Amino acid sequence: NAGVTQTPKFRILKIGQSMTLQCAQDMNHNYMYWYRQDPGMGLKLIYYSVGAGITDKGEVPNGYNVSRSTTEDFPLRLELAAPSQTSVYFCASRDRVSTNEKLFFGSGTQLSVL
Amino acid sequence: EDQVTQSPEALRLQEGESSSLNCSYTVSGLRGLFWYRQDPGKGPEFLFTLYSAGEEKEKERLKATLTKKESFLHITAPKPEDSATYLCAVQSYNQAGTALIFGKGTTLSVSS
Numbered sequence: 376n377a378g379v380t381q382t383p384k385f386r387i388l389k390i391g392q393s394m395t396l397q398c399a400q401d402m403n404h405n406y407m408y409w410y411r412q413d414p415g416m417g418l419k420l421i422y423y424s425v426g427a428g429i430t431d432k433g434e435v436p437n438g439y440n441v442s443r444s445t446t447e448d449f450p451l452r453l454e455l456a457a458p459s460q461t462s463v464y465f466c467a468s469r470d471r472v473s474t475n476e477k478l479f480f481g482s483g484t485q486l487s488v489l
Numbered sequence: 490e491d492q493v494t495q496s497p498e499a500l501r502l503q504e505g506e507s508s509s510l511n512c513s514y515t516v517s518g519l520r521g522l523f524w525y526r527q528d529p530g531k532g533p534e535f536l537f538t539l540y541s542a543g544e545e546k547e548k549e550r551l552k553a554t555l556t557k558k559e560s561f562l563h564i565t566a567p568k569p570e571d572s573a574t575y576l577c578a579v580q581s582y583n584q585a586g587t588a589l590i591f592g593k594g595t596t597l598s599v600s601s
Contacts, residue, residue, distance in 0.1 A: 379532075408588055410591075415593060417576075417590075417591035417592050417593045417594065418533075418576070418591040420588045420589075420590075433588060465533070476520075476580065477535040477538060478523075478535070478589060479535070480532030481532050482531055482532050483530075
C-alpha cells in the first residue's frame with residue numbers, strides 16, 4: 376500500500392515551459408487536492424476534486440489546470456511556467472466517508488522556474 | 490474569511506523542557522481542527538483531529554486541546570526527534586470541497 380505517490384520529486388523549468396506533476400493514490404479515495412507551499416507560508420489550495428470527472432478551483436488556481444479521469448490519478452498541469460510558480464507542490468487525498476476526514480499527503484514535488 | 494494563525498513561528502527547547510504551541514482560528518462553522526507534523530523535505534503527517542470545544546487528544550508526548558477560538562499543542566518532556574514543523578488546519582462547513590485551511594506552522598527545534 377503506497378498511499379499517495381507524487382512524481383517527479385524535483386524539477387527545474389525555464390520560463391514559458393510546461394509540465395505535468397503526477398499524483399496517484401491507491402486507497403480508493405474520492406477526494407483529492409493539490410496544495411502549494413511557499414517558504415514561511417501556509418499550504419494554499421490550488422485545485423480539488425470530489426470524484427472522477429469532477430474538479431474545481433481552490434484559492435490560487437491561476438496558471439494551473441487539472442483533470443480527473445480516474446479515481447486514482449489527479450495530475451496538475453502548469454502551462455507557461457513563471458517564476459511565481461516556484462514552490463513545493465503537495466498532493467493529498469481522503470476518503471469520502473471517514474471518521475476523522477484526515478488528509479493523506481504525498482512527499483511533494485519541488486519545482487523551480489528560472 | 491476563514492483564517493488560521495499559529496504562534497510562535499519558531500521555538501527552541503532543551504530536551505525535557507515542556508512547552509505549548511498555539512493555533513488561533515476564525516471560521517464560519519468549524520467542522521474540525523487538525524494538527525499535522527512536517528519533517529524537512531516530506532509531506533505533512535497527520536497527528537490529531539479535534540471537533541468540539543473541550544476535546545483533548547494525546548499521542549506519546551503530544552497533547553492537543555481545543556477551545557472555541559484556539560487550539561494548543563502541548564509537548565511534554567520533548568526529545569530531539571520531536572523537532573519538526575507543526576501545522577494547524579481547520580475545516581469549515583462552508584469550505585468548498587471540505588478542503589483544509591492551513592496556518593503557517595511552528596518550527597520546533599529540540600536540542601539535547
